Amino acid sequence: MRQAGRSLPEYRALRKEGSILEAIKKPDISTEITLQPIRRYGVDAAILFSDIVVPVHAIGFGVEIEPGIGPVAADPFRSSDDLKRLRNLNPELDTPYVLDTIKGCIEELEIPLIGFAGGPFTVASYLIEGGPSRSYQKTKALMFSDRKLWDSLMERLTDITIQSLLSQVEAGVSAIQLFDSWAGSLSPSQYESFVFPYSQKVFDILGETGVPRIHFGVGTGELLSLMSDVGADVVGVDWRVPIDTARERIGSRKAVQGNLDPAILGGSWSSIESEIITIMKKIGGKPGHIFNLGHGVTPDVNPDVLLRVVELVHDFRLET
Numbered sequence: 001m002r003q004a005g006r007s008l009p010e011y012r013a014l015r016k017e018g019s020i021l022e023a024i025k026k027p028d029i030s031t032e033i034t035l036q037p038i039r040r041y042g043v044d045a046a047i048l049f050s051d052i053v054v055p056v057h058a059i060g061f062g063v064e065i066e067p068g069i070g071p072v073a074a075d076p077f078r079s080s081d082d083l084k085r086l087r088n089l090n091p092e093l094d095t096p097y098v099l100d101t102i103k104g105c106i107e108e109l110e111i112p113l114i115g116f117a118g119g120p121f122t123v124a125s126y127l128i129e130g131g132p133s134r135s136y137q138k139t140k141a142l143m144f145s146d147r148k149l150w151d152s153l154m155e156r157l158t159d160i161t162i163q164s165l166l167s168q169v170e171a172g173v174s175a176i177q178l179f180d181s182w183a184g185s186l187s188p189s190q191y192e193s194f195v196f197p198y199s200q201k202v203f204d205i206l207g208e209t210g211v212p213r214i215h216f217g218v219g220t221g222e223l224l225s226l227m228s229d230v231g232a233d234v235v236g237v238d239w240r241v242p243i244d245t246a247r248e249r250i251g252s253r254k255a256v257q258g259n260l261d262p263a264i265l266g267g268s269w270s271s272i273e274s275e276i277i278t279i280m281k282k283i284g285g286k287p288g289h290i291f292n293l294g295h296g297v298t299p300d301v302n303p304d305v306l307l308r309v310v311e312l313v314h315d316f317r318l319e320t
């Protein structure tokens, strides 16, 4: 459950006002924030408290996270001159706090810790748009006007992503997740041509480490078979695709992760319960399903509801 922590009063108390990127730079705070939802909910894995823009922020591209908005770049990526702002990541020097947080978490945790990075496309979209977008018009304009520059940008971001993920594995994470959150804005042919080769390189190289690799995006129904072929071991899906349809598109050799709509968590318990049971029945007790939300937890979700969700999933048994 990404961002599960932010609905917790203890998260808000520790995080205080100020930039999330500054909180991420303090390993004692980040370790504690990673552990908070684990103590409350008894989930089966922890996800590192960090953000997908941490590496590009750390190398000085000029990205910040505005509360309530998300990542913003005051001086967005426009031309080949901007490639100079995307040097290689040296994780020990640029993001030592991420590695220290991982080590701190592992000392405390009895369950696996998931490390992560943003997919090159999703990070590129923030750098080009300068902030969150609905249409990805500037990103697509670049793709379709200057293929060479697009490829150079994606090559830079792919290297940075790989450098970050390898360092997280070396620091001890048990699995990695590539969040290509906004890939669903692309058609299958756009995805295949402009994104697939880069994400494939990330998964190929991470495959050499032997840790399980998870891949996720929002609104990716039409991309699922491509996102499966790209190389992950687990494909995450949002709530727009029924989980059994997703399973068919992903293929039986991979695990599927998902897919309760987080927006219904404010509804009645009986509707939440029935949605969860529908997901569990549709997957039919077959192995290779990781129950999860279809996207992140919003800040207004009642933590007691999340606890009931976890308990129901843990206690659920198919009637035989």
Ligand code: CP3
Pocket: 001, 002, 003, 004, 005, 006, 015, 019, 020, 047, 048, 049, 050, 051, 052, 053, 065, 066, 067, 068, 069, 070, 071, 116, 179, 181, 295, 296
């Ligand atoms: O559960 C966790 O806390 C794990 C850590 C985590 C964060 N961001 C912390 C965070 C993870 C895994 C992410 C990934 C992330 N960040 C993604 C991919 C996953 C997804 O949701 O699709 C994306 C697209 C981002 C970029 C980003 N950072 C957005 C869109 C926002 C939300 C802005 C808002 O306030 O609504 C952020 C900020 C952010 N990153 C928060 C957290 C807990 C919330 C804001 C805060 O506490 O300041």
